[in-house]
Amino acid sequence: MQIQGYFDLKFEPVRDAFAALFDNPQERGAALCIQVGGETVVDLWAGTSDKAGGQAWHSDTILNVFSCTKTFTAVAALQLVAEGKLELDAPVAKIWPEFAAAGKQAVTLRQLLAHTAGVTGVRQPLAPETLYDWDAMCAALAAEAPWWTPGQAHGYSPISYGWLIGELLQRVDGRTPGRSIIARTAAPLGLDFHIGLADGEFVRVAEIARGKGSLGDAAAQRLLGVMLGEPQALSTLAFNNPPSVMTSTNKPEWRRMEQPAANGHGNARSLAGFYAGLLDGRLLDTALLAEMTREQAVGEDRTLLTRTRFGLGCMLDQPGDAGGGTFGLGPQAFGHPGAGGSLGFADPERALAFGFVTNTLGPYVLMDPRAQTLARAAGRCLAGK
Template structure:
């Protein structure tokens, strides 16, 4: 398959019970919605869907293969949260304790009472790095964390939540480093990905970066049926940075009093809290942006994970089966801690301890509305677990969604999964 050719068949395995999933996956390519993509599902621990297709690099026509990894942006946050929760389970970290108990320098400028829970639930009031981060500092995570330690919160911590799109990772990482002496990426490799043979990295080695799919801007405008989500509607198919989307009766044109309209306006205002949160460190200063080797190898725990759909689904499989965290720890971690209007993203969001819960930023098919958790990633990627239904799934792609209301590709795949459970 070459760039611009959407007629090639996809590859992989799909259990007959989930034939609808393959139909949806294939249709996305036929409709020109995908460049390259992969989707994987486990049911009760067993692989039932493992699909891939398209091109990994539109410039060269390099095919997307079985093991093609790609930057999954904020799907990373759930993995980073799990690494920190391992320390919670072992009694090394208390989520109710101040961050300064582990990172003393953090206490200044009104942050002495910010807890680990505030960080994991986006209540710390630190969604923005105020000083521009120089490119030469991109791989020095402790140096970026020091910048946050010197700041004052933008709101009273614990009184509101706002998506810490990039800063979340530097905050989590510094807590992990202070407690263990290793980075979040190293902890993930040693305790989560490595023991399970998962192709998942927070800090991609050179050979992985070389074969990673290249992200590509521009999604062809969806057919009319794609642009409106029905009630009960989409999961985090819309990448959260590109603006989460869909929802009951939501179309591409939002009413003036709709929070999606406020989000759209904020996306055009360079000084909005949303753009300030998303724009520093300034990835756009690197040639190729998220494709640049610096981003792939830096392993930012908010958005730097390079993975395959199979590996990310495998992470959620291990999580929901109790292999990584004790079931009681996971149950408490996915309990919604905050929900409602998000100060950064404008629309409603909901979070447990680092995991998204169903809301406009993580819209979920009706059958998963009470039990699904996970995280979206910019452009449309998705990782989702649901212990009540025994499912784990992940979607990765390289054609980034651009509409304010995002993309419903992942939602339609998730919907087909839930519909197949009957």
Template sequence: MSAGAKVEGYVADGYDKVREVFQELMDDGRETGAGVSVWRDGREVVRLSGGWADTGRHRAWRSDTLVQPYSLSKSFVTLAALVAVRDGALALDEPIAKRWPAYGVRGKERTTLRQVLTHRSGQPRFPSEAAGLDLLDDAGLRESLAMAAPEYVPGTSLGEHALTYGHLVDAILRETAGTTLGEVYNEVVRPALGLDAWFGVPDHALERVADLEYADPEWPRRLHAAPWLRIPDGVLDVERVNTAPWRQSVFGAVNLHTTATAMAEFFSRLTGADGPVRALLGPRLHADLLASQVTDFDEVFGTRITWTLGFVRDRGKIAKGGIGGSAAWWSLKHNHGCAYLTRRLDDHSRAAAIAAALGDDLTVVGED
């Protein structure tokens, strides 16, 4: 093992197994750059960094390294949407078309925000008409969703809105609240929660961003979710997503950039009656955010799953993962918030190994 792969950081008493497992991931080559954080009772009891932040293996991964965790981003899109509900700009259960008439065509006349947030609006991917659009053509991608027919009658089936989630919410916010997803998140949500997590990485933080890399060049084509990730082209292209224009854009479904410490702290405070999420949303919307909304077979995940408005939930955890291996969760069994964020795009077995060291089960958190 080279010196660059050494694990740095600390673990409190009782958490030595987490360091041991993380070091094993580095030693056997399954991991090349990642961070682990665990929060319990208001303090960080595990903060570990290992490997490198860049493909050239010159920058060591640090506790403040930012990385794109793919669909973990969606939970923060949800919060931005709920801020607009809090402020009365829209409602969870009224037709979106009531305030955005152009959307109410081709079977979407009765689609609601709740259906969008729980992945039941029938728009789990961009339509074929958007195939020629650039990854950063926000307006074109939003328009394609407004014009498209849903793949199924809204509310009748389930499929994670793999790439469309952020653009749907962004368009709804523009049409109903006169603002954007980026503005609501960066001006309201992020400051209220104190998050080192960014939609549109500012110039001063770009040097902290980790480069993504494939564990295997064939990885993107082996994914169960691959059919839902093809349009627009480039979301899984590391040469494209490792650029400043992408990192400084807002592609809400996937390109939040954040740290393991920020995500573990967020999840540790997610359910608290006196926590910042409840203070941001108010008691009613906070309860709605965390409550199980639908349980069904999710065609994108390829398994049966329970969604809240922004998370995956089961008896043991409230969680969200991202394709490529990153995951964060609140353990309902052990009352700790945890995050494993990685730059090496592969399956979720590494996060699952860390979870097992904590006594948690990460079954069904990603999109693989």
């Protein structure tokens, strides 16, 4: 496999580890970008961008990075907190009165960002096309009763997070959620990142497809078992109601919509650049970044059925977890994985910002072993090992 791009010679082992991904014949295409102290030390890409394997992955290829989008959304919300337009600990219903229904009158923005609000999925079956009806989804979530007493437990909101935070952004910022988030995060940093993709950009979007032959780890198998066997379980409804959520990634209407939990489109460069912007203070001041990366929820996740640890709109490292809970570097690392393998994160101890994207979906629930391997290789290079 021909590896394209640039790497600092000190990071040649990272380049070798990236190339080794393609020893697996399942691997289609991927890209990796690492910045240290704001300087790009690795910017690599390889493979193919289409399902058939005939289209080369290019320098400007972008793809759906799924939940990597969530931290962009959180940063936009926190900027509005800094501007006094949102409050972390005020009731959401202060801005969105309908949201007070069914026992949610005290739910706060902090709880939504930390996945402790209990507004994780809709119990009433929704038609597939409801996915693309913003007002209908917001109305369904506003009417929904929490799955637990808000603030008393936590459970990841894989898709509802986008409507919940996005509706607040829309109400206070006067722009659609994708426009608000991009104007506040990607645009000031010059990043090739989109929430609501223009049709003219479709030609450079990599198609997403699942890898075959791997069932993943115990956490992945546990979650899959519930989703296949328990149609009314929280986990199932959180991921699969509307039922079109899991099957839409390559569809034009999914690319066009602004769903700021899961349909951001970008590349490894844009993920690394975003986290570099957080580390150097261009997106949030020191106090708000500290609040964002402070532990807000930890323990058994009622949606993912494994241990998770959250800040505000970001996952925090679980250093003792040799599996999916660690980013693979320092214990202060924070960021967010996307379904199937993409990952963006920062390690403040090393001033390192990391972005990895792939169009070959793996089965893991949290961090993908491919990204962890690359991050650990970067750590060894920085340590001179």
